Amino acid sequence: MARSAESVSAVIKAYDVRGVVGEQIDEDFVREVGASFARLIRSEGASDRVVVGHDMRESSPKLSQAFADGVTAQGLDVVLIGLASTDQLYFASGLLDAPGAMFTASHNPAAYNGIKLCRAGAKPVGQETGLAIISAELVDGVPEYDGTPGVVSERDVLADYASFLRGLVDLSQMRPLKVAADAGNGMGGHTVPAVFGPLPIDLVPLYFELDGTFPNHEANPLDPANLVDLQRLVVESGADVGLAFDGDADRCFVVDERGEPVTPxxxxxxxxxxxxxxxxxxxxxxxxxxxxxxxxxxxxxxxxxxx
Incomplete structure (x- = not known):
């Protein structure tokens, strides 16, 4: 279906897709985004599949499934990795050598959702590298595909992702640490235990329950008000360091052993x-x-x- 340029430009931003669920973004919209993205990838001949992950927001599973329907309708396969941080999706894009789509609105309030798109190897897709093409197709109407539809499969990459992260540094001489971590009810609650599990780390978790309504505070560590609980926990628990994650766990802020924020x-x-x-x-x-x-x-x- 054709859409107004105003409604499309309100949602497809410079670097991602983002809007209020039910008002600016819904299953029909993201299905068309998936179809257009698949057409873009197919035209480049770079891949025959797209990997899709999503965060803990209530709308994310249905939106990611609608996107997958749009991709498969255009003849490409889809690999669903389920609950994931944005970095975990990017890792899967590299591991599988496939373009990817991450459903998240990062640190935005609960009413929002969106999509971060990338090409194989986690190369970002922005206005100049594909989003403008997708916008134009949504305005004109995405052409149908008359070939064989793609298929959907599932793959859990969390353990591989955690192992990859641990391999980035030499941990052979690591001393035991007490680490306080505030996941803000976001995807850090999913990834942090997997990454730290085998390490000599006494993890002190805060708000690890996945909850896209963010009942404790916004999952936005850029705002000093959202660090207060972690700062208190670091001091009270005697932690060596504190970590604060945003909603999709692709940003991490550090608090030192005194509870003081460390400049990024x-x-x-x-x-x-x-x-x-x-x-x-x-x-x-x-x-x-x-x-x-x-x-x-x-x-x-x-x-x-x-x-």
Whole structure:
């Protein structure tokens, strides 16, 4: 069905699809997004399947299934990985060498949902790399496909994802740690236990119950008000460190042993220093709002900073 350009542009943003469920985004809408995305992927001849994951929001399972219906109607297969963090979906995109779709509205309120799209290897899809094409097709109406429909399968990648994360650093000399973690009722409650399980970590969980209504506080650690409970828990439990995750667990903020927030720029600098020790001269990617200390440190250590 054809849609107005205004209604489409209100939902398909610069880097993702996002809107209020039932008002701006519903199963019919995401089914068409899935069909258009499949047409885009099929036209590139890069893959014959799409991997799909979703967060804990009440609307996510049905929306992700509708998207899968749109993909298979265009002749591509779908691999459903079920409950996942956004990073877990990106991992699956690399593991399976397939484009992906993650259903989440990240840190947005409960009424919202959306889709983060990527090509194989977790290469992001934005306005200039596909979303504009999808928008245009939704306005004009997505053409039907007269070939054989795709099929849907399921695969659990959580254990593989957790193992991959643990392999990013040398844990052979790791000392026992007490770690307090606030999942904000988001996907950190799903991934953190799997990642930390085999490690010498005494995990102190906070709000690990998956609940897309966010009954305790917004799953947005950017807002200092949402760190208060974790700061208190770190001090009361005597934890070595505190971790606060957003709704889809692709962002993590750190609180030190005194309950004080650690600037993300300091964390980035620490990680950059470690990675440059392993790979001298490497390129270190940082974002626009990172402190100047990060590119300065990268240059001092012989690396190449890339904003």
């Amino acid at each position: 720029s300091a964390v980035t600098a620490l990680v950059a220093d470690r990675e440059l020790a392993k790979e001298p001269g490497a390129t270190i990617i940082h974002n626009l709002i990172t402190s100047r200390v990060v590119p300065e440190l990268v240059l001092e250590q012989g690396g190449v900073p890339l904003r």
